[in-house]
Amino acid sequence: xxxxxxxxxxxxxxxxxxxxxxxxxxxxxxxxxxxxxxxxxxxxxxxxxxxxxxxxxxxxxxxxxxxxxxxxxxxxxxxxxxxxxxxxxxxxxxxxxxxxxxxxxxxxxxxxxxxxxxxxxxxxxxxxxxxxxxxxxxxxxxxxxxxxxxxxxxxxxxxxxxxxxxxxxxxxxx
Numbered sequence: 481x482x483x484x485x486x487x488x489x490x491x492x493x494x495x496x497x498x499x500x501x502x503x504x505x506x507x508x509x510x511x512x513x514x515x516x517x518x519x520x521x522x523x524x525x526x527x528x529x530x531x532x533x534x535x536x537x538x539x540x541x542x543x544x545x546x547x548x549x550x551x552x553x554x555x556x557x558x559x560x561x562x563x564x565x566x567x568x569x570x571x572x573x574x575x576x577x578x579x580x581x582x583x584x585x586x587x588x589x590x591x592x593x594x595x596x597x598x599x600x601x602x603x604x605x606x607x608x609x610x611x612x613x614x615x616x617x618x619x620x621x622x623x624x625x626x627x628x629x630x631x632x633x634x635x636x637x638x639x640x641x642x643x644x645x646x647x648x649x650x651x652x653x654x
Contacts, residue, residue, distance in 0.1 A: 485601030486549075492591045493547035496559065499588070500539035503532050523569040524638040524645070531634070538562045546595060549604020551611065553623040556596035560627025563589030565634050589627075596623025 502510025510516065513536075517528030525531045538558050545555025566585035573580040597620030599612055606612045614622070 482602035485595070485598060486603045488591070489546050489549060489595060489600060489604070492559075492588065492595070493543040495588060496539050496543035496546070499584075500536045500543060503536035504540065524641040525569070525634065526641055535562055535565070542592065546592065546600075549600030549606050550609075552600040552604065552606050553596055553614070553619045554626075556592040556623035557626040557630065559592035560589050560596070560624055561630035563592065564628060564631035565638075568631075568635055569638070593620065593624050593627070596620040 498508045501507040502512075503516045504513065506512030506515070511519070513529055513532050516532045516536075519528075520526075520531050520535075521528035539562055542555045542559035542562065545551055546559065563585040567582035567589060570580060570582040570585065573582070575581045575583055575586070577583040597616050599616060599619060600606050604612075612619075
């Protein structure tokens with residue numbers, strides 16, 4: 481089981497590394513901060529550039545935590561929160577990524593939540609340092625709960641921004 485958890489952690493961390501560096505550095509065909517900021521602002525996340533940097537840094541921090549198996553519930557919470565926000569922004573396009581849907585952030589967030597419940601396994605810094613004292617249920621609920629709670633702030637701000645845009649559009653149409 482520990483080998484499987486190690487491989488799962490490394491796979492998710494590698495995907496998150498690519499996902500974050502697309503935003504932060506324009507690697508792997510990404511648009512970098514400037515190009516991604518345009519998309520973020522279209523989705524209602526303003527100021528776009530600042531939020532791109534925050535999201536990219538959170539994804540990278542989550543990737544490092546998960547890869548190392550260090551403070552794993554916290555790293556999983558960061559990924560759950562960030563991916564919940566991303567999934568909410570892309571959900572209007574449906575589920576599948578081919579149509580611009582929420583498939584990718586949903587899968588990354590779900591995998592992070594699952595790792596929160598399973599723990600990082602024996603081959604992790606958490607295990608080596610004796611940091612795995614919480615039960616699987618408590619660890620998973622903490623990762624899931626903190627991640628979802630953290631997503632409330634940007635999603636609320638986004639909802640306010642989109643509502644203001646609709647109101648401005650309605651006023652212009654009159």
